[in-house]
Amino acid sequence: MCNNECDASTPELAHPPELMFDFEGRHPSTFWQSATWKEYPKPLQVNITLSWSKTIELTDNIVITFESGRPDQMILEKSLDYGRTWQPYQYYATDCLDAFHMDPKSVKDLSQHTVLEIICTEEYSTGYTTTSKIIHFEIKDRFAFFAGPRLRNMASLYGQLDTTKKLRDFFTVTDLRIRLLRPAVGEIFVDELHLARYFYAISDIKVRGRCKCNLHATVCLYDNSKLTCECEHNTTGPDCGKCKKNYQGRPWSPGSYLPIPKGTANTCIPSISSIGNPPKFNRILPNISSLEGSNPKQVAPKLALSTVSSVQVANHKRDCECFGHSNRCSYIDLLNTVICVSCKHNTRGRHCELCRLGYFRNASAQLDDENVCIECYCNPLGSIHDRCNGSGFCECKTGTTGPKCDKCLPGNSWHYGCQPNGCESNLLHCQNGGTCHNNVRCLCPAAYTGIFCEKLRCEEAGSCGPDSGQAAPPHGSPALLLLLLLLLGTASPLVF
Numbered sequence: 180m181c182n183n184e185c186d187a188s189t190p191e192l193a194h195p196p197e198l199m200f201d202f203e204g205r206h207p208s209t210f211w212q213s214a215t216w217k218e219y220p221k222p223l224q225v226n227i228t229l230s231w232s233k234t235i236e237l238t239d240n241i242v243i244t245f246e247s248g249r250p251d252q253m254i255l256e257k258s259l260d261y262g263r264t265w266q267p268y269q270y271y272a273t274d275c276l277d278a279f280h281m282d283p284k285s286v287k288d289l290s291q292h293t294v295l296e297i298i299c300t301e302e303y304s305t306g307y308t309t310t311s312k313i314i315h316f317e318i319k320d321r322f323a324f325f326a327g328p329r330l331r332n333m334a335s336l337y338g339q340l341d342t343t344k345k346l347r348d349f350f351t352v353t354d355l356r357i358r359l360l361r362p363a364v365g366e367i368f369v370d371e372l373h374l375a376r377y378f379y380a381i382s383d384i385k386v387r388g389r390c391k392c393n394l395h396a397t398v399c400l401y402d403n404s405k406l407t408c409e410c411e412h413n414t415t416g417p418d419c420g421k422c423k424k425n426y427q428g429r430p431w432s433p434g435s436y437l438p439i440p441k442g443t444a445n446t447c448i449p450s451i452s453s454i455g456n457p458p459k460f461n462r463i464l465p466n467i468s469s470l471e472g473s474n475p476k477q478v479a480p481k482l483a484l485s486t487v488s489s490v491q492v493a494n495h496k497r498d499c500e501c502f503g504h505s506n507r508c509s510y511i512d513l514l515n516t517v518i519c520v521s522c523k524h525n526t527r528g529r530h531c532e533l534c535r536l537g538y539f540r541n542a543s544a545q546l547d548d549e550n551v552c553i554e555c556y557c558n559p560l561g562s563i564h565d566r567c568n569g570s571g572f573c574e575c576k577t578g579t580t581g582p583k584c585d586k587c588l589p590g591n592s593w594h595y596g597c598q599p600n601g602c603e604s605n606l607l608h609c610q611n612g613g614t615c616h617n618n619v620r621c622l623c624p625a626a627y628t629g630i631f632c633e634k635l636r637c638e639e640a641g642s643c644g645p646d647s648g649q650a651a652p653p654h655g656s657p658a659l660l661l662l663l664l665l666l667l668g669t670a671s672p673l674v675f
Contacts, residue, residue, distance in 0.1 A: 196227065199381050210246040210382035215375045216362060225379055227357040229386065230262060233399075233406040234418050237350045239387035241316040246380035248363025249303055252278045255316055258354040265356060266507075266521050269316055270299035278361075280537050280565070286320040292529075294324050295349050295520045312382075318350065337436040345499075345508055345520065351391060357384075394434025394442065395419035413447035422447035503547040504531035525552040539571045558585040560596040592618035601630065 186192040194212040201209055216223040241255070253271040258264060272278035281299035289296060303314040319330065326336040340347050362377045369377065390399030392408035396419050400407050410419035412434070413426040422431045428448035435443040499508035501519035504526045508519045522531035525538045534540055534552035544551045557565050557573035561584035567573045575584035578597040587597035594617050602608065602615040609621035613632030616622050623632035637643040 194380075199227075199384050208246075208382060210380050212246070212380040213359075213378050216369070216377035217374050219369055219371060219374050219377075222360065223362055223377065223379075225359045227359070227381070227384075228262070229355040229357075229384070231353065231406060232261070234259075234351060234353050234391035235386075235388040236347075236391045237318050237352065237386070237388045240318050241355070241387075242383075242385040243314045243357065243381060244383040245312045245314065246382045247378060248365060249312065249314055250359050250362055250379060251304055251364055252361035253304070253314070254358040254360065256356040256358060257352045258356070259348065259351060260353065262354045267297050268355075269297065271301075271304050271314065272299060273301060273304045275299035275301055276536075276564075280535065282536065286317045289321070289324070291324045292518065294321050295345065295518055297521060321350075334439045337439065341436040345518075348507070349520070352388075355386065390418075392419045394436070395444075412444050425450050501531045502526075502551075503549075504551075524549045525554070537565050537567075539567050539569055556583055558583050561585055594619055 187195065194210065196211050198209040198211045213223070213225050250271070251273045255268040255271070256265045257268045258266075270279045270281060272283075275281045275283040279299050283301045284296075284298040285300050285302050286298070289298070322330055322336055325339050326332045330336075359379050362379055364377065390396070390406055390408055392399065392410065393414070395412045395414040396408040396410050398409040400409055408417065408419050410416070412419075413423050414431070415421060415423045420431070426447040427450050431447060432445045434445050437443060499519065501508055501522065504522045504524050505519040507521055518529055519531045522528070524531075525535045527533050527535050532546060537555055538552040539555060541548070541551050541553045553571065555565060555567035555571060555573055557567060558579075559565070561575055561579040561581075562573040563576055564574065572582050573584045575581070576596065578588050578591040578599060580586050580588050587593050590600050591597040592600055598617075598619055600618040601620050602618060609615050609623070609632050611624065611627045611632045613621040613623045613627065621630065621632050623629070626636055628634050628636050635643055
């Protein structure tokens with residue numbers, strides 16, 4: 180991309196992160212570019228962190244435009260506590276099983292039951308020469324599980340967001356982090372003679388969302404380099420997350436989308452009853468706003484909620500049971516389903532009750548034990564893959580046995596995996612002074628050749644004779660006798 184190595188201290192060679200956020204369509208185009216992979220085989224890894232110092236609710240797809248090839252391996256992560264802890268949002272790889280020990284999926288493989296599942300996708304990770312440059316994190320496709328393919332039934336989506344906190348939290352962030360783990364290679368092997376061709380380059384990142392104000396504000400101001408909700412309904416705080424002083428007559432609660440279309444304000448009421456009854460408010464739903472890394476004085480509404488007549492949403496709550504392997508779960512009322520999110524300790528499943536691929540259940544541990552899932556430890560040379568069954572037994576290659584596929588069946592010997600014996604088995608002995616090496620092949624003296632050292636080298640050259648000092652083997656030699664028996668069908672066939 181660059182004619183020279185990027186150099187932050189030289190203006191014409193500098194590619195600072197700000198170039199990912201300027202306006203697209205400029206000529207010449209601008210982009211951020213990392214250093215090249217000149218220190219191969221050390222990994223070329225870069226973190227790009229986006230911080231707003233404010234809770235943001237995502238309303239559209241996250242779109243990342245690469246100027247170089249899309250990376251072979253990448254993780255999109257989110258934080259809900261201003262970068263103190265991180266959790267994966269989505270994995271990207273050319274080979275999900277090899278990179279992250281996950282089966283590849285796309286959002287189209289999900290459903291309302293699994294909408295919060297963290298997946299690895301191979302859809303956006305192609306080689307260096309790809310003409311497509313864009314990577315998505317699909318927000319709208321997840322909305323569509325509730326609102327329909329064209330998002331026409333927004334009442335259903337808003338009803339779910341109103342009653343299911345974990346679903347709201349899934350689309351909520353304070354920070355995003357792009358972890359670039361391996362650049363686009365485009366081949367099986369890295370070309371070590373041309374390492375300058377491997378790097379990352381990003382020209383645009385779009386993150387569309389609105390300030391989280393708990394439905395207690397319609398405006399989010401950008402003031403003193405900080406986004407702030409302009410709180411209403413006697414609320415206060417960065418996210419309008421508490422009642423004002425002297426307005427704590429009942430516990431604070433967020434505004435409600437229900438009933439559609441006006442919603443309910445859930446206004447904080449005065450603490451002193453003698454003030455009288457507070458006025459009633461009908462909350463108008465806030466519009467979806469756009470936030471794209473610029474510095475507007477005010478985040479203006481852009482997309483309004485369509486008016487709908489009614490929506491029925493159950494208010495029933497269910498306890499989240501993840502057996503201590505997750506503190507995040509979602510209860511989806513319409514489906515009467517509880518889903519644990521981001522299972523830890525190598526577990527997976529709706530309630531973190533199953534083991535990840537590559538792990539199996541520890542029969543001596545309780546389901547809530549951190550060591551409930553044990554790594555399979557399949558021998559990579561002897562097993563077909565790194566997964567095992569529920570008893571910890573791996574699937575072995577031909578000729579290999581043992582729980583971990585690290586032993587050989589009779590007639591085979593270990594040589595970068597189990598290989599069929601070529602010698603020292605039954606009648607398969609090296610002849611004419613040859614020695615068996617690793618039960619695989621015979622090491623022959625200089626004058627002999629063949630699988631079992633049964634041939635004179637001079638025979639292949641046609642130079643055997645009385646003057647050569649070497650004579651052909653007698654007619655009754657073991658090699659000819661064994662061949663004759665095989666032709667007559669009276670001897671067991673050789674196995675190589």
